[in-house]
Amino acid sequence: MSARVVTLAFSGVQAVRVDVQVQFTGGEQKFFLVGMGDKAVSESRERVRGAFQGMGLALPSRRIIANLAPADLPKEGSHYDLPIALAIMAGMGVIPPDALEGWAAVGELALDGRITAVAGTLPAAVAAGGMGLGLICPQACGPEAAWAGETRILAAPSLIALVNHFRGTQVLSPPRAGEMVEAERVPDLRDVKGQENAKRALEIAAAGGHNLSFIGPPGSGKSMMAARLPGLLPPLTASELLETSMIHSVAGLIARGQLSRARPFRSPHHSASMAALTGGGHRAKPGEVSLAHNGVLFLDELPEFGAQALDSLRQPLETGEVVVARANAHVRYPARFQLVAALNPCRCGLGGAGRGACGRAPRCQTDYQGRISGPLMDRIDLQVEVPPVTPADLALPPPAEGTAEAAARVLAARTRQAERGLQADRTAQVERTGPDVPRLNAQADGDFLEAICDLDGPARALLSRAAEAGGLSARGWVRTLRLARTIADLEDAPSVRRIHVAEALVYRRIAPGASIGSTSADSAAWGAVQAP
Template sequence: MIATVATVAFLGLEARPVEVQCQLVSGLPNFIVVGLADKAVAESRERVRNAIAAIGLSLPPKRITVNLSPADLPKEGSHYDLPIALALLAAMGVIDAEHVSEHLVVGELGLDGRIAPVPGVLLAALYAAARDLTLICPASQGTEAAWAGSDGVLAAPDLLGLINHLKGGTILPRPAPGEAEPPRHGPDLRQVKGQETAKRALEIAAAGGHNLLMSGPPGSGKSLMASCLPGILPPLTPAEALEVSMVASVAGTLSAGRISQSRPYRAPHHSASMAALVGGGLRVKPGEVSLAHLGVLFLDELPEFQRAVLDSLRQPLETGEVSVARANAHVTFPARVQLVAAMNPCRCGHIADPALACSRAPRCAADYQAKLSGPLLDRIDLHVEVAAVTAADLVLPPAAEGTAEVAARVAAARGLQTARSAATGGARTNAELEGDALETIAMPDETGRALLAQAAAAMKLSARGYTRVLRVARTIADLAGADRVGRLHVAEALSYRRRAPVN
């Protein structure tokens, strides 16, 4: 007799079907797992053996073969423990094989029979709901699985309780969806002294989802303004929150099934590796650029990152997704992020102040900025020079406008973009406009086109730079409530472009 149990393998945010087949045949007692399994799956034999022993059963003295089909699909992770155990119990006749085949199963087993949490339960629940299967998952992740919108979720605390439910002895309660966390806000923008130009650029970046680079001396408020950005951004829509939670589920960072309405804000240290930033590793996991999907990726001290690591962001910033290619897998993760970066103009940071600048100025500034490639900088829409904060600025009272006032204007501009997106089925934000939608929505009037053509020639804008100026100008027009992009909007957008190329 061959017993089968359905489970899934995860490739990026895609759940692939896997059938766990178990057969008991006469021969020397042995327990083998085949089907391109990694170390964690191969070790499941001992966890399954001890978990079954913990509930008072012993394995029959036969040759036990577990096949994970399809055999050419890599199997990684400990979530195969529970489906292997149920397939084995079905083959032994402990539970009904036909009944258990109607379920999709994920979960890790402890030696005492407890079912431990595993990454990817939300993806498995969505896959099961789409195919009218009942999902069996760890009890601690039942609230996470319930977000899939299906009533068919069994959240089992341990193997014995699950067996009793499948045999009809007890009934496991249906889990309810976890709580949705309210949006979290960082510091208030009123804490920023001066820096009106930088705050204006921050508002434009938030309104259109544009990339922003702030350059200025140490202590000028660059990191503080970046930390204020989450409070300015509108909360996630329910569909966006589910999309973000799917990435967190695969990464194993979705705790207690709580889905947040806040946009992700990730700020990795400049020592981060390429795999940490864009994803990868032996078992391919999403990197910081994917964990910040539909949110903000803040890179402080930008030139201190390795150049190859920064250049690996060029594809995600352009396409909104990152493809990690390995010999045994090709995985794609979403990466629609808003890049916000901060840097000093030189290594000492005081190139503009002769009293504080180092003896190598201005050569040190050119060497320091040369760590950033031109193609990466060309993908940044807004470049802002942040001046040092003076003593006169520090003694001023808090600004009249704070996060709440700026957030209201950003929400109004985003509302215009959402309405256009609903009408055309196009981009969610102005930063995603392209093709015919860009020509239709962002093309300025006659005077604006004349200024843009003149500036494109004088500033030697690339085609990408030209497109990004149009997107920023459309956002500035949205903040002003204008139906058409005008000359003033184009002029302000041009003022934020990088002027001097970096060698």
């Protein structure tokens, strides 16, 4: 006798079909589980045995072989418990043999027969729907799986409930999708007194999706302003919500099936390892860069992170994805995020000028900021100096404009970018088959970037002089163009003019090999901007 049940294996956020094949043969009663499973999979035998005993059902007195095919595909996790148990029950005749046709199953079993929650239910439901199958899952995961759209979902609290459902003595109702919860209240930008240049840079970064760094002494408001960035960003689109939620589902971060259109804001501690940032570990879990997909990754005290961990961000910042390489597999996770960093000018935090200046400047600054590689800093579009807040600033009344006003300008600028991208696709007669992700200036490149910038003579001449004087790399040239286009979008300007390029150059103040806040790099950039 034999039976077959479909389940799924995860590779990143993608789910791959796995067939659970169970066969009963003669001989001594033994339970063999094969198919390249990890420790959690091999322990399924005891959980299935205990769940059967808990519901008053004994395994047959025969040799049982459960094969997870394809056998050369690595399988990890406890969600194979339920399909193995269902296949055994179908082979025993407890469930009608044809009842499981058209269904895939995921779930972990408790020793009393209950079906407990597992991670990755949402991508499993999406994959099952793509195969034309329904999904059997734990009752606790039903609200999450129901977000998969047209996929049939059967959410059961226990093995007994499933048996009764398939035998027709009990009907399990389809679960309803979880709530769409409101985002947590974000602090208002009106709380920040002074720092007008930094707030301007924050608005530009939000409008174009640009990477941003704040450089200044402790207490100048760097973290305070970074925490207010989510309030400037528009909510996730439908496809962005699905992409982001699938990553969070694999990481086990969706509670009670509740989703939110708020963009992710991740802020790991500076002790985070490379695997914690980019993903990895025993089961190749998504890292912070993937959990921040379609949102913001905030790295406070940037130089305190490990050099290897920081340099691991360079590839995802360019490609929008991260690949965790294993000896037997490559796991791919989306990682299109906006990097915001905060750092002190030196270890003592005071810098090399002004009241309370560091007595070891400029050596202290050079050594401290030298922990950040030049290629990583070259990928940061806006590098903003944040001076100390003065008593005069603190005595001022709250600013007239806050988060709501800045967010309205950001939304208008992003709308222009999205419309421009659609117009470019129509002009090129390109049919967009991918997700409805707005095309932001931070991702523009090639002929599309040149077309949307439309630099006039003075603007192009200024950019060329700045490249020669400040040592802009090829990447720096492209990123300056993107930044200038965003500044123009905030003004609703049809083309990029000299003034837009000038402001973009001021934000990109670092020449390759120069330290952050280097006076030579600053003077080169300022000289190019001020030149007629």
